[in-house]
Structure formats: C-alpha cells, structure tokens
Amino acid sequence: xxxxxxxxxxxxxxxxxxxxxxxxxxxxxxxxxxxxxxxxxxxxxxxxxxxxxxxxxxxxxxxxxxxxxxxxxxxxxxxxxxxxxxxxxxxxxxxxxxxxxxxxxxxxxxxxxxxxxxxxxxxxxxxxxxxxxxxxxxxxxxx
Numbered sequence: 708x709x710x711x712x713x714x715x716x717x718x719x720x721x722x723x724x725x726x727x728x729x730x731x732x733x734x735x736x737x738x739x740x741x742x743x744x745x746x747x748x749x750x751x752x753x754x755x756x757x758x759x760x761x762x763x764x765x766x767x768x769x770x771x772x773x774x775x776x777x778x779x780x781x782x783x784x785x786x787x788x789x790x791x792x793x794x795x796x797x798x799x800x801x802x803x804x805x806x807x808x809x810x811x812x813x814x815x816x817x818x819x820x821x822x823x824x825x826x827x828x829x830x831x832x833x834x835x836x837x838x839x840x841x842x843x844x845x846x847x848x849x850x
Contacts, residue, residue, distance in 0.1 A: 708828060708829070708830060709741060709742065709743065709823065709828075709829060709830070710734075710741060710742040710743075710829065710830035710831070710832050710850060711742070711743055711744065711815070711818075711819035711822070711823060711829060711830070711831050711832065711847075712735055712742045712743070712744045712748075712785065712832040712833075713744070713748075713812070713815045713831070713832060713833035713834075713835065713838060714744070714747070714748045714751040714752060714755065714811075714815070715833050715834040715835045715838070716731055716735070716832040716833055716834050717731075717735060717744060717748055717752060717775075717779060717785065718751070718752055718755045718756075719731045719834060720732040720734075720735050720736065721752070721756070721771060721774070721775050722755075722756075722759060722764065722765070724764055727834070731832075734832065734850070735784070735785050735832070736778065736784040736785060739784045739786075740786060742785055742786075742832065743785070743786045743787065743788050743822065744779060744785055744786075744787055744788070744815075745787065745788060745790050745814065745815055745818040746787050746788070746789060746790040747790050747811065747814055747815065747818070748779055748787065748815075749775075749776055749779055749780070749787065751811065752772065752775050752776070752779065753772050753776075756768045756771050756772050756775070757772075788818060788822040790814070790818060791821075792814075794821055795814065795817040795818055795820075795821050798816075798817035798820055798821060799813045799814055799817045802816055802817055802841060802845075805841075805844075806837070806840070806841035806844065807837045807840075807841070808837060808838060808841055809837075812835060812837065812838040812841070813841075815833075815838070816831070816838065816841060816842050816845060816847075819831060819842075819847070820845065825846070826842070826845050826846035826847040827846060829847055829848070830847065830848045830849070830850045831843075831847035831848070831849055831850070832849075832850045833849070
C-alpha cells in the first residue's frame with residue numbers, strides 16, 4: 708500500500724521536539740518509495756522550519772531546510788509528485804466547496820486523488836484534523 712503525506716506530518720518527521728517525530732520519521736523514510744508528497748511540501752517545509760527558528764525551537768533552519776529538501780524530492784527518501792495545478796484545479800475547488808479546508812490542504816488532497824488515481828488503497832498521512840476528516844470523507848484511509 709502506498710501513502711500520501713501532507714506537510715503537517717512531514718515537518719514533524721524533521722522537527723525533533725515534536726511528540727511523533729520518531730514514529731513519523733520511521734513511517735515516511737524507512738522504506739523509500741512507500742510514501743509520496745506534493746512539490747508544495749518543499750515550500751511549506753521551508754516556511755515551517757523558519758517559523759520554528761523564530762520561535763526558538765531550532766537553531767539552524769538553513770541546515771534543516773537543506774537536509775529536508777534533499778530527502779523530500781523526486782529522488783529522495785520521500786518522493787515528490789509534480790504539482791500540476793491545472794490538472795487539480797477543479798478538484799481543489801470541489802474540495803473547498805464541500806469541506807472546511809485551507810487552500811493548501813485542499814491542494815494536497817486533490818494532488819493525492821489525481822496522482823494516485825483516486826483514494827482507493829491509498830493511506831493519507833496528516834496531523835491536521837480538518838484535512839483528515841475531509842480526506843476520510845473522500846475515501847482515504849487516514850494514518
């Protein structure tokens with residue numbers, strides 16, 4: 708079974724002060740190719756790590772960003788799928804109309820739906836409750 712990982716889960720795999728850090732690191736990176744994410748995750752990780760640095764949670768955001776972007780890439784441990792906004796736009800708009808989602812969260816669900824040819828047999832990894840509820844309603848198994 709393959710999984711799609713949202714940034715809320717991926718960031719926790721890199722931030723050592725997060726409660727689920729070790730479990731998510733193992734889940735996402737122990738078996739290369741078992742999970743994918745969107746190219747959008749790379750941008751969101753950079754933002755999350757800079758916020759963590761401003762909050763005093765990490766001291767060297769540039770090092771963590773460099774490490775994460777190497778791991779979260781087309782050839783990294785967590786493979787990225789190409790974000791094709793024109794292909795997912797209608798799906799994103801439908802999700803926003805039907806669920807309580809932020810735009811980026813809808814983009815992740817839509818990317819998973821399109822990239823995986825639907826939710827059947829796909830696990831969706833998120834730590835955002837609204838996104839988890841929407842993904843579950845769309846037919847994904849939530850991890």
